[in-house]
Amino acid sequence: MALVSSLTPVFVAVLCVVIAFVLRSFQKTKTTSKPDSKSTREARPWVDEDLKDDTEISSKDNEDDEWVDGGEEDLPHVPYTPTRYPPEEMLERSQQFYSLLNQRRSVRFISPEPVPRSVIDNVIHAAGTAPSGAHTEPWTFVVVAEPETKHKIRLIVEEEEEINYRQRMGDKWVKDLERLRTNWVKEYLDEAPYLILIFKQAYGILPDGKKKTHYYNEISVSISCGLLLAGLHNAGLVTVTSTPLNCGPQLRLLLRRPANEKLLMLLPVGYAAANATVPDLKRKPLDDIVVHI
Amino acid sequence: MALVSSLTPVFVAVLCVVIAFVLRSFQKTKTTSKPDSKSTREARPWVDEDLKDDTEISSKDNEDDEWVDGGEEDLPHVPYTPTRYPPEEMLERSQQFYSLLNQRRSVRFISPEPVPRSVIDNVIHAAGTAPSGAHTEPWTFVVVAEPETKHKIRLIVEEEEEINYRQRMGDKWVKDLERLRTNWVKEYLDEAPYLILIFKQAYGILPDGKKKTHYYNEISVSISCGLLLAGLHNAGLVTVTSTPLNCGPQLRLLLRRPANEKLLMLLPVGYAAANATVPDLKRKPLDDIVVHI
Numbered sequence: 223m224a225l226v227s228s229l230t231p232v233f234v235a236v237l238c239v240v241i242a243f244v245l246r247s248f249q250k251t252k253t254t255s256k257p258d259s260k261s262t263r264e265a266r267p268w269v270d271e272d273l274k275d276d277t278e279i280s281s282k283d284n285e286d287d288e289w290v291d292g293g294e295e296d297l298p299h300v301p302y303t304p305t306r307y308p309p310e311e312m313l314e315r316s317q318q319f320y321s322l323l324n325q326r327r328s329v330r331f332i333s334p335e336p337v338p339r340s341v342i343d344n345v346i347h348a349a350g351t352a353p354s355g356a357h358t359e360p361w362t363f364v365v366v367a368e369p370e371t372k373h374k375i376r377l378i379v380e381e382e383e384e385i386n387y388r389q390r391m392g393d394k395w396v397k398d399l400e401r402l403r404t405n406w407v408k409e410y411l412d413e414a415p416y417l418i419l420i421f422k423q424a425y426g427i428l429p430d431g432k433k434k435t436h437y438y439n440e441i442s443v444s445i446s447c448g449l450l451l452a453g454l455h456n457a458g459l460v461t462v463t464s465t466p467l468n469c470g471p472q473l474r475l476l477l478r479r480p481a482n483e484k485l486l487m488l489l490p491v492g493y494a495a496a497n498a499t500v501p502d503l504k505r506k507p508l509d510d511i512v513v514h515i
Numbered sequence: 516m517a518l519v520s521s522l523t524p525v526f527v528a529v530l531c532v533v534i535a536f537v538l539r540s541f542q543k544t545k546t547t548s549k550p551d552s553k554s555t556r557e558a559r560p561w562v563d564e565d566l567k568d569d570t571e572i573s574s575k576d577n578e579d580d581e582w583v584d585g586g587e588e589d590l591p592h593v594p595y596t597p598t599r600y601p602p603e604e605m606l607e608r609s610q611q612f613y614s615l616l617n618q619r620r621s622v623r624f625i626s627p628e629p630v631p632r633s634v635i636d637n638v639i640h641a642a643g644t645a646p647s648g649a650h651t652e653p654w655t656f657v658v659v660a661e662p663e664t665k666h667k668i669r670l671i672v673e674e675e676e677e678i679n680y681r682q683r684m685g686d687k688w689v690k691d692l693e694r695l696r697t698n699w700v701k702e703y704l705d706e707a708p709y710l711i712l713i714f715k716q717a718y719g720i721l722p723d724g725k726k727k728t729h730y731y732n733e734i735s736v737s738i739s740c741g742l743l744l745a746g747l748h749n750a751g752l753v754t755v756t757s758t759p760l761n762c763g764p765q766l767r768l769l770l771r772r773p774a775n776e777k778l779l780m781l782l783p784v785g786y787a788a789a790n791a792t793v794p795d796l797k798r799k800p801l802d803d804i805v806v807h808i
Contacts (some may be wrong), residue, residue: 227721251702285686297794297795297796298794298795299792299793299794299795300792300793300794300795301790301791301792302622302684302787302791302792302793303619303787303791304618304619304620304622304748304751304753304787305618305751305753306786307750309631309634310635312630312631312750312751312752313631313633313634313637315749315750315751316633316634316638316641316746316749316750317637317699319637319638319641319746319749319750320637320638320640320641320644320746322641322741323641323644323746324640324644325597325598326597326644327597328646329593329595337605338602338605338606339807340606340609341602341606341609343801343805344606344609344610344612345609345612345613346615346804347613347801347805348609348612348613348615348616348617348803349641350746350798350799350801351613351616351617351619351798352741352803353621353744353756357796359798359799359804361804362804362805362806363804363805363806364805364806365805365806365807365808366808367807367808368808371656372674385654395589396690412645433776436548438758440737441733441737441758441779442517444733444734444737444738444740444741445737445738445740445741445744445756446741447737447738447741448645448737448738448739448740448741448742448744448745449616449741449742449744449745451645451646451738451741452612452741452742452745453609453612453613453616453741455597456608456609456612457600457608458598458599458600458605458608458614459605459606460597463738465731465734470593477806477808479806481718482616486734493599494596494597497594497595498594498595498596499592499593500586500592500593500594500595501590501591501592501593502590502591502592502593503650505643505652506643506652508636508639508640508643511639511643511652511654511655511656512636512639512655512656512657512658513655513656513657513658513770513772514658514660515657515658515659515660515661515664515770
């Protein structure tokens with residue numbers, strides 16, 4: 223008994239080391255096997271679901287990793303002489319451009335009146351002139367005019383948005399939203415004559431079936447969306463910029479887009495409703511956004 | 516002694532529970548405090564350096580997490596009646612907009628001729644009308660005209676770019692680049708009358724000093740850059756879209772921008788040089804980028 227008692231500290235020490243080792247191994251396995259999906263799940267809950275579509279893609283491929291200056295392919299060069307304007311005309315054109323775009327607002331009240339499809343096509347064609355990483359042009363614009371599909375989109379968006387509000391987001395997000403009038407009823411998804419869903423192509427498929435990374439696809443497609451928004455406004459149409467949380471995979475399947483495409487934005491498009499209103503917000507003055515050196 | 520011995524199992528059990536608790540807490544702290552920086556380091560080598568600027572910011576703040584439909588603050592609503600055009604005029608305007616933008620190209624040969632600063636200001640003012648997540652307007656446009664600062668920027672960009680080419684990037688990246696004429700000599704950074712460096716504000720600072728997450732700041736600023744590119748082209752100016760790898764922190768410090776700002780793009784701006792050439796590349800036809808449903 224005395225022997226057992228004197229051995230107790232040794233036994234305790236050995237047991238502790240064994241337990242510590244087991245616990246550490248367990249934790250290590252847990253952290254090294256899934257660090258990205260874990261952190262992704264915490265940081266971007268809805269992206270995680272989208273990743274199920276292409277588990278072969280490494281996070282390196284899936285992230286926007288490298289940007290190559292736009293449009294410099296290994297092609298013969300040709301002279302380029304863009305239109306030049308005298309200084310006064312430049313000034314006037316730049317002033318008019320600002321005045322035009324400064325009238326643009328995000329509008330949730332969209333008239334169901336029909337809009338010529340060729341106008342939408344022209345604006346998308348213009349959006350497709352955006353620069354892109356290594357000239358990959360990694361965008362697909364899905365234009366939905368069919369009422370039934372629009373309604374299915376609405377149901378998907380509203381359902382997921384309600385879940386987001388109620389469950390997924392932290393206090394901070396909900397608190398930020400409280401300041402906003404946003405709610406998860408999106409009538410405009412039925413009413414707008416067109417819904418434009420903009421997909422970014424995370425990678426391309428080469429003729430041999432291999433995947434080709436699209437560097438900086440999200441930035442490229444966002445730039446393209448900038449041109450799209452300018453073009454819609456220039457044509458007298460309105461929209462509201464939205465990125466429906468968590469809906470990417472469902473909407474991708476509904477619209478039968480391939481697995482390399484991820485939803486970036488959803489824009490309801492049409493004329494402003496006759497009684498359209500917008501929040502009375504202001505934009506920052508120029509001096510708050512520009513710094514001269 | 517017998518009492519002590521009979522208590523040994525209890526003692527061991529208690530000790531084990533305490534050790535397990537301590538170890539678990541330790542691991543938990545470790546995994547919750549830094550899992551993202553680990554995965555970020557693996558997935559995006561150069562972003563990691565940038566994160567050194569603001570280690571207090573969690574990755575949740577730093578990622579583009581949530582987007583709120585643009586411009587819907589908790590403000591009184593006012594009527595909004597944007598200009599409407601008859602269908603023929605809409606069609607013509609949309610066609611002209613496409614024709615204008617389709618003439619834009621990324622140009623590396625920029626004339627050193629001076630350009631009126633007010634033109635640049637107008638174009639930036641227009642870019643600042645972009646929608647942004649929760650109307651945060653998370654952009655800063657730094658316009659560099661001073662030759663010495665331009666040259667410092669060139670040195671930073673060229674040095675980092677050479678390192679990227681030679682060391683950091685995998686075989687795939689280098690192979691992709693071989694197809695491109697890009698190299699790390701960037702004369703245009705000295706020659707262009709202006710360099711516009713566009714920073715995204717990852718978060719804002721509230722009056723009480725607390726940080727306010729800027730949801731979807733990267734997408735918002737990229738949209739704004741789309742408007743900027745359209746505005747520059749509309750004024751008869753050229754640029755080439757670039758995102759200098761790894762240079763963000765150095766350029767931020769050089770330009771004395773605060774820690775919440777991250778470099779997104781660097782645009783050299785001016786007239787096209789008289790002998791400017793561009794690669795003879797084509798854009799995808801409309802049918803390749805649009806799907807109608």
